Amino acid sequence: MRPAGFAAAVAPAGRCPFGPPGSPRPGSPYTRVRLCSPSLFSPALTRTPPAAASSGRRTWPWLASSEGGTGVTRSDPLNMTLFGPPGSGKGTQAGFLVEHFGIPQVSTGDLFRGEIKAGTELGQKVKTYLDRGDLVPDDITLKVVRRRLARPDAGRGALFDGFPRTVGQAAELDRMLDQMGRRMDRVLFVQVPREVLVSRMAGRLTCPRCGRTYHPELAPPRSGGLCDVDGAELVMRDDDRPETARRRITVYLEQTLPVLAHYRQQHVVSDIDGTGSIEEVRGRILRAIDGRRRGDGS
Numbered sequence: 517m518r519p520a521g522f523a524a525a526v527a528p529a530g531r532c533p534f535g536p537p538g539s540p541r542p543g544s545p546y547t548r549v550r551l552c553s554p555s556l557f558s559p560a561l562t563r564t565p566p567a568a569a570s571s572g573r574r575t576w577p578w579l580a581s582s583e584g585g586t587g588v589t590r591s592d593p594l595n596m597t598l599f600g601p602p603g604s605g606k607g608t609q610a611g612f613l614v615e616h617f618g619i620p621q622v623s624t625g626d627l628f629r630g631e632i633k634a635g636t637e638l639g640q641k642v643k644t645y646l647d648r649g650d651l652v653p654d655d656i657t658l659k660v661v662r663r664r665l666a667r668p669d670a671g672r673g674a675l676f677d678g679f680p681r682t683v684g685q686a687a688e689l690d691r692m693l694d695q696m697g698r699r700m701d702r703v704l705f706v707q708v709p710r711e712v713l714v715s716r717m718a719g720r721l722t723c724p725r726c727g728r729t730y731h732p733e734l735a736p737p738r739s740g741g742l743c744d745v746d747g748a749e750l751v752m753r754d755d756d757r758p759e760t761a762r763r764r765i766t767v768y769l770e771q772t773l774p775v776l777a778h779y780r781q782q783h784v785v786s787d788i789d790g791t792g793s794i795e796e797v798r799g800r801i802l803r804a805i806d807g808r809r810r811g812d813g814s
């Protein structure tokens with residue numbers, strides 16, 4: 517059964533800031549009809565200043581300028597990191613955030629899988645690490661990220677996902693952003709109790725073609741066991757079984773906590789309660805981005 521919160525995400529026609537409901541973005545697994553909730557789009561959040569629209573530059577008027585007070589239009593690129601253990605709903609929220617802010621998702625896991633699929637030399641190098649579930653060495657990971665950030669769409673900023681995963685990567689990312697005249701604006705840490713994570717992952721179904729995930733109760737597919745995006749038959753990944761799920765969560769938290777400590781020192785971490793419906797979590801994330809400016813702390 518579809519939970520009440522999920523149904524509430526359907527926006528009335530014409531209310532969605534990205535266009536009419538039901539118009540999927542090419543290449544995106546997220547259809548507007550399922551993601552738009554009028555309550556999430558306050559005028560302050562959805563306003564696109566005419567200057568920005570005509571110049572093609574993105575502005576973030578809802579974010580306070582770090583130099584000035586609230587309400588100062590900010591035209592810097594927006595750089596954020598989404599942290600969350602497997603099963604925290606991070607992937608679902610990332611899909612929404614990239615559309616909402618118009619910034620690309622920079623997922624090192626996806627970049628590595630792309631290299632492996634394309635059969636590149638780098639792909640061959642990283643495959644053994646991915647197969648074992650080990651971290652790819654920092655120098656290779658940073659090379660891939662540096663290359664991704666040099667692409668034109670990253671000029672607007674980036675939503676990092678699965679990166680940085682070590683303190684070394686975080687320190688080097690700081691340097692990279694600094695060289696580009698940027699900085700990490702916000703680190704969103706989506707927290708969910710361990711047992712909730714395990715039960716969420718235990719029922720999780722994945723589309724083998726596009727990678728989108730579903731859950732029989734929390735995020736059911738529209739028709740039976742088929743993917744909403746491409747109609748492929750959904751499968752349960754081996755590593756979503758309860759024993760493996762517990763292990764992945766432990767490994768993730770062990771790796772992640774030192775990186776969070778690095779960003780806590782910079783006062784850019786927002787702790788997000790990841791329990792509740794997709795829309796509730798999304799609302800908390802948007803409020804965290806809206807209400808915090810660098811230096812305010814978490």
Ligand code: AMP
Pocket residue numbers: 624625626628645646647649650651652653657677678679680681682685
């Ligand atoms: P993910 O899709 O983020 O779970 O990543 C899948 C795999 O890619 C991980 O298990 C690692 O082997 C590798 N990987 C992804 N991101 C990183 C990173 N930032 N540093 C090192 N290895 C990574």
